Amino acid sequence: MPDAEGHPNVEEMDFQTVLKALSDPLRYQVIATLAGLPDSTERTCTSFGLPVSKSTRTHHFRILREAGLVRQVDRGNSRSAQLRRADIERRFPGLLGLVTDNAQLPEGAELLATRD
Amino acid sequence: MPDAEGHPNVEEMDFQTVLKALSDPLRYQVIATLAGLPDSTERTCTSFGLPVSKSTRTHHFRILREAGLVRQVDRGNSRSAQLRRADIERRFPGLLGLVTDNAQLPEGAELLATRD
DNA sequence: ACGGAGGTACGATCAATCTCGTACCTCAGG
């Protein structure tokens, strides 16, 4: 079962849950952005510049985390999110490729995502 | 734009729309079932034995059709649905493989699906 | 011509979920 922070391990990842997580435009955008950046990239939730409130942001990142798509680790005063690329690739080979190939990132998304 | 029956062509298929279509358990089950059968298989909506009413069934098949996942053609007195396998494979390579690999079809699903 | 099976269209209902505000927590920096 998932760990204390709600991360499922590779075997526990469920495709339907992942599809549901990705079917929201904002969450899709987060994953597509992360997938287009170097593997070890870590970002705070805020750094994506999502046009929603803090609590809504927490909600979306929880869904991504519980689907197994991102890992969130405590970094002192904040919390960084990183794509679980290897895990996803092992469990759902090719999925991330489809995500990046079909991403329609809004203008400036790369800038926002690259900002610290 | 889509034809009169609402079928998008290959270029018009949208990944987000497809993900949304697949994120419902019943619709996923339909696609997974079709994907596991020979390519030219045609089925009536009823033959899947979905545990919902007629109108709900129509609703789900409309979403699958408008996402571009199935093609529905008039067959006289009824209407048959078939998977747009080649189109999907061309537009989203590998997606159908993921769907079949992660399908958890209920017991007897193959029988229901194979029945005419 | 009639009945029934397969489908669609429409409107209503109910559940899921996206959204937000507020309150609260923790840590880094002054």
Place this chain on the structure above:
DNA sequence: CCTGAGGTACGAGATTGATCGTACCTCCGT
């Protein structure tokens, strides 16, 4: 010790989506 930034938890509102019943259509078989 404060303050502010980043996050979470919880409850409420709003929106989406699944579900159904009814009415209606078309075709096949009798």
